[in-house]
Amino acid sequence: MDGQFKRLSRDQAQSLGGGQTADAVHSDSDEDLLDAYSRAVVGVAEKVGPAVVSIAVKKQSRSRRAEGEGSGSGVIIAQDGFVLTNHHVIERANEVEVELTDGSLFPAQVVGSDPATDLAVVRTGASGLPTAELGDSSALRVGQLAIAIGNPLGFESTVSTGVISALGRALRSQSGRLIENVIQTDVPLNPGNSGGPLVDSRGRVIGINTAMISMAQGISFAVPVNTARWVTGELLTRGKVRRAYLGLGRTGPPTRPPCSTLL
Numbered sequence: 230m231d232g233q234f235k236r237l238s239r240d241q242a243q244s245l246g247g248g249q250t251a252d253a254v255h256s257d258s259d260e261d262l263l264d265a266y267s268r269a270v271v272g273v274a275e276k277v278g279p280a281v282v283s284i285a286v287k288k289q290s291r292s293r294r295a296e297g298e299g300s301g302s303g304v305i306i307a308q309d310g311f312v313l314t315n316h317h318v319i320e321r322a323n324e325v326e327v328e329l330t331d332g333s334l335f336p337a338q339v340v341g342s343d344p345a346t347d348l349a350v351v352r353t354g355a356s357g358l359p360t361a362e363l364g365d366s367s368a369l370r371v372g373q374l375a376i377a378i379g380n381p382l383g384f385e386s387t388v389s390t391g392v393i394s395a396l397g398r399a400l401r402s403q404s405g406r407l408i409e410n411v412i413q414t415d416v417p418l419n420p421g422n423s424g425g426p427l428v429d430s431r432g433r434v435i436g437i438n439t440a441m442i443s444m445a446q447g448i449s450f451a452v453p454v455n456t457a458r459w460v461t462g463e464l465l466t467r468g469k470v471r472r473a474y475l476g477l478g479r480t481g482p483p484t485r486p487p488c489s490t491l492l
Contacts, residue, residue, distance in 0.1 A: 314424030341464030364433030381421025
């Protein structure tokens with residue numbers, strides 16, 4: 230009996246030890262998974278952060294009697310100083326100034342803007358600048374990691390993370406035109422994030438942050454990078470985007486998309 234009891238005790242001890250080992254392995258696995266996520270975000274911030282700039286503007290008011298100030302973010306897309314941002318960031322700008330993450334300040338000129346997609350390109354007088362790689366927004370999938378980097382209100386390289394919530398959304402721009410195939414995310418955005426890049430886990434730009442739904446939590450929008458790539462080409466070539474118009478009318482009442490707030 231004593232021998233049997235000892236054998237059972239040893240078996241129970243081995244079983245208990247095995248359970249503890251499994252729990253420890255499971256805990257280590259969870260920790261490794263968290264580290265992998267953290268490493269991805271840290272790597273993206275270090276890779277793309279230097280290419281994200283703060284844009285400060287002095288604007289002519291609509292009454293043309295007083296000037297105002299505004300700010301936003303942008304991302305450098307070419308080493309010779311071309312910066313992609315939002316149209317509403319530089320709209321009615323008299324002066325534009327770009328600040329790099331190292332504190333360097335450069336005056337900039339508006340190359341062109343497109344109110345219909347809320348995109349604009351400005352150029353600084355600097356060269357040899359760090360740039361961000363443009364990705365392919367047509368390959369995006371709902372649920373994948375999305376990381377926003379911006380310089381809201383002068384706080385450089387502010388990083389927030391989330392996932393892509395939906396694809397193929399439509400967003401009404403200030404001009405009234407619908408921006409098609411907009412990316413919806415749950416990435417927390419703040420005023421001043423406008424024009425900053427939305428990037429994937431490899432640090433490739435997949436969109437330009439532009440708006441969020443007011444009075445809602447976790448509903449933000451970005452113009453897809455494929456749209457931004459085409460608009461940028463038009464702005465660099467012609468200074469504006471030329472579009473064809475089809476003279477069709479509608480008889481029913483207009484439909485209104487959800488109210489969005491530009492950042």
